[in-house]
Amino acid sequence: MTVTHLQEMIRDGRIKPGEALPPQRDLARDLNISRATLREALSILATIGQIVAKPSGRGFVVSSEDDTLATPSWRFAARYSLREVYQFRYIVESNAAQLAAIDHTKEEVEELKDSIEAFRKAARALDLAAYAQADFDFHRIILRISGNKLLIDMHQTFASVLFESQCLPTERPGSLWNAVTEHERVVEAIAMNDPEGASYYMRKHISMAGSRAGLLPSELP
Template sequence: MVETAIRKTAEAGSAGGSAVAATVRALASMIAEGHWSQGSALPPQRELARLLDISRATLREAISVLLTTGKIKAQDNGRGFVIADGSDERSGAWPQAAPYSLREVYQLRHVVESYAAQLAAMSRTEHDLAALSNTLAAFRRAAQDGDLSGYVEADTEFHRQILAISGNRLLVDMHRTFAGVMQESQRMPVLHPGDLWPAVKEHELILEAIERGDPDGALYYMRKHISMGGSRSGLSPTELP
């Protein structure tokens, strides 16, 4: 089990993939397979980095992702981390909107964000397009560097900008109201197999449709992107919007 995790993280690095994302998935897999029992302490970071043959910086970022999703939690004394139980994981994954399931979040995003993209294609300005292009460039760089924090930040900003460009204040306010749970849904794909590049390509198609003033294309590509994001987050085909 440990040898498999080491091999996967090494392969991700040699293939130009995200070492952080590979580390998150390797640790999540080891936790799921019972390598450490619930409530037991995660090995010290120095030991764990040596075990997985990764840098301490890579491990620290991976641990921050696992903390966000609730798979691990900080020790009460602040020294180290322990494997969380199921209830901790649910509240950690959705800290701002526990009543809503991941499926419900993607259903809402499918409706709201696809319509916003359609409106944005009809109302965008050159300034809007320049801002979206800059955000997409940051998203691309984060994917290239395996910078998960920067990746989620740029992803969130790209979608926020499209809502703003739509010009519909009610859609903007609705999205802002659920901003926490929306962003959490955008973190989920890093815990599942696959690299960071598909979402970059999907963003490119959305931006191209908005640039050429194609509302039907913008709606189509945003809906496809949201559905693919749900799939990468672990939703089954029957759960996808």
């Protein structure tokens, strides 16, 4: 994964804090990827605060640990506010969890548990890119299990927006593990064929995720 490769370059000192990343054309060539793939990876790293845009707007610089400029950016702001995204998730994903609790297979529950294990592993490693991907995959699996094609299509249509909302920094103490626990509660309710519980725990999880993404209490769904 391009994001992971770039993170490794930062961690092992090939690109140091405060240092500019190579020009995109050179970086894409060295990594043997397309410019489009590189731009998406850089967007994720900027969203989770590992790189920041240069004041000129051309290129990126690796963030320092105490870099106060490394704050979340929301690149879809011209189309949707972060509040609107979490309102959408609150409605769609709570209903999907409810449907998943009504009708699912043992294999699908095991798939959800495997997804949570990937989530735990990323949390332990403090790998925010893998963490965001595992988070997104978990919610996508629940949408699929719901069996509602319209909900599935809506989630797929806005996949890039939803994924980026799940890439926002979660560096407050304990916040990574809070989300893991919230996922576990949702799966427990689904496995117990408890649609009201699954919907409740998903609504609670989305509200807490919105808070961790920076929404004010008055903005939460």
